[in-house]
Amino acid sequence: MTNRPQPVSVQSPFLQFTLACTFMDARLALKRVRAKLERVGIGKKDVDRVEIVLAEVLNNIVEHAHAEEPAQVTIIRSPNKLNIVVLDNGGPMPDGDLPCGQLAEYAIEQDPLPEGGFGWFLIRDLANDLEYSRREGKNHLSFVINLNTEAHASCQPAAKSP
Amino acid sequence: MQLTAQRFPDATLITVLESRIDAAAAIAFKDGIRDLADGGASRIVLDLAGVDFVDSSGLGAIVAVMKLLGKERTLELAALSPAVEKVFRLTRMDSVFTIHPNASEAPGIQNLTS
Numbered sequence: 001m002t003n004r005p006q007p008v009s010v011q012s013p014f015l016q017f018t019l020a021c022t023f024m025d026a027r028l029a030l031k032r033v034r035a036k037l038e039r040v041g042i043g044k045k046d047v048d049r050v051e052i053v054l055a056e057v058l059n060n061i062v063e064h065a066h067a068e069e070p071a072q073v074t075i076i077r078s079p080n081k082l083n084i085v086v087l088d089n090g091g092p093m094p095d096g097d098l099p100c101g102q103l104a105e106y107a108i109e110q111d112p113l114p115e116g117g118f119g120w121f122l123i124r125d126l127a128n129d130l131e132y133s134r135r136e137g138k139n140h141l142s143f144v145i146n147l148n149t150e151a152h153a154s155c156q157p158a159a160k161s162p
Numbered sequence: 163m164q165l166t167a168q169r170f171p172d173a174t175l176i177t178v179l180e181s182r183i184d185a186a187a188a189i190a191f192k193d194g195i196r197d198l199a200d201g202g203a204s205r206i207v208l209d210l211a212g213v214d215f216v217d218s219s220g221l222g223a224i225v226a227v228m229k230l231l232g233k234e235r236t237l238e239l240a241a242l243s244p245a246v247e248k249v250f251r252l253t254r255m256d257s258v259f260t261i262h263p264n265a266s267e268a269p270g271i272q273n274l275t276s
Contacts, residue, residue, distance in 0.1 A: 023186035030215075048245040055217040059185045115226045118218035118253045125252050 014077035018070035019058070021088065026058035029073065040077075046147045050082060053127045056119040057086050057141060065090020065139060081128075085142045092134045098141075100124075163190035167198040172270030174202035177209040183220030192223045196230060204235045209265040211241035216249050225255065240265040 015036050019025045030051055037047045054073070061071050067090030076083040093099075101120025124130065127143035134140070164179035176198050183191050199206050208224070210216075216224070228237040240262040242250060250256040262268040 023184070027182065027184055027186050045244070048248060051215060052217070052245065052249060055184065055215075059217060059219060062185070112229055113225050113258065115222040115229075116218070118221055118249075122218060122249065122252060 011076050013074045014082070015075040016073065018072045020070050021062045021065070021067045021090070023059065023062050026055070026062055029058060030055055033073070033075070037082075042147060046145065049126045050084070050145050053123050053143065053145065054084065054086075056123050057143075060119060061086070061088045061090060061139075080147050082145045082147065083142065084145065085140065087141075088139050089137055090139060092139060093132060096134060098130065098132045163187055163194045165191075165194045165198055167202070169202050170270050170272055172203055173205040173207050173268065174199065175207045175209060175265055175268075175271050177211075177265070178213050181212060181214045182216075183210075183213055183223065184215060184217045185219035188219040188223040191220065192226055192230075195227045199227075199231060199235070203270070205238060205270060206231065206235060207238045207240055207262070207265055207268045207271055209240050210243070210246060211265065213246055214243050216246045218249075218253075221249055221253060221255060225258075228259070236260070238262060238268060240268055 015033065017029065017032070019029045033054060034047055034051055037050060038044075058071070058073075061067060065088050067088040069089045071086060071088040074085045074087075076085075099120040101117075101122075101124040123143070126145070128146060129142070129144040131142045132140065166177045166179060168175045168177075176195060178191075180187060195206075195208070224237070224239075231237055238260040239250075241264050242261060247256070250259070250261070265271055
């Protein structure tokens with residue numbers, strides 16, 4: 001028992017906080033994340049991608065999960081990426097999995113135009129390594145935003161499935 | 163939701179005086195634009211120069227506004243910030259709307275002082 005190895009994933013978070021599940025609290029959380037990322041010099045385009053994805057994730061929780069307890073956002077920073085984990089105690093995802101988010105592929109062909117369904121498309125398009133699990137009554141959603149700031153401009157972004 | 167309208171003979175310019183059109187603001191945005199668009203010119207130009215961020219709910223509200231204007235009136239957009247432009251481009255809604263670099267470059271918008 002004494003020599004139990006430390007899990008390799010233990011790393012002190014760059015940012016961790018909880019928020020009540022309302023649209024206004026989600027907005028304040030996004031402003032807070034944005035301010036923190038800008039303060040440490042992460043490029044504006046990368047911050048935009050974090051904000052777009054996290055906005056859709058948090059809004060989905062507010063809109064659909066009906067969580068009674070605050071949601072928790074954890075951001076772990078590595079040199080070239082941010083790992084973001086969002087926990088909420090709301091209802092599970094329908095069918096226990098994430099929506100496919102392909103609507104926008106053909107959305108503009110539709111008449112009338114759709115007014116929704118863009119959220120999961122944006123998440124899937126901008127986030128990497130998207131994972132969802134249901135554990136101990138909580139939704140665990142994690143994703144990675146690769147940092148492609150000017151300092152790494154010569155690097156190719158990570159390959160993504162179409 | 164703070165919005166202002168300037169009426170020109172050929173277009174109504176509606177300026178959004180909020181930094182975000184997001185899930186918290188989408189309904190107020192939709193209602194506000196609908197009220198301001200009533201009775202004006204058939205072309206509505208929406209100046210988004212002050213808007214830093216639009217999420218999918220905000221995008222949905224902009225599409226909803228376009229639809230409720232009907233076939234006789236059009237909604238054009240102006241001055242998209244990089245983050246807003248990105249959301250429109252990724253969802254391909256940039257091909258649905260006429261988008262002007264600045265409101266002052268939209269036809270029918272005259273003598274903008276702002």
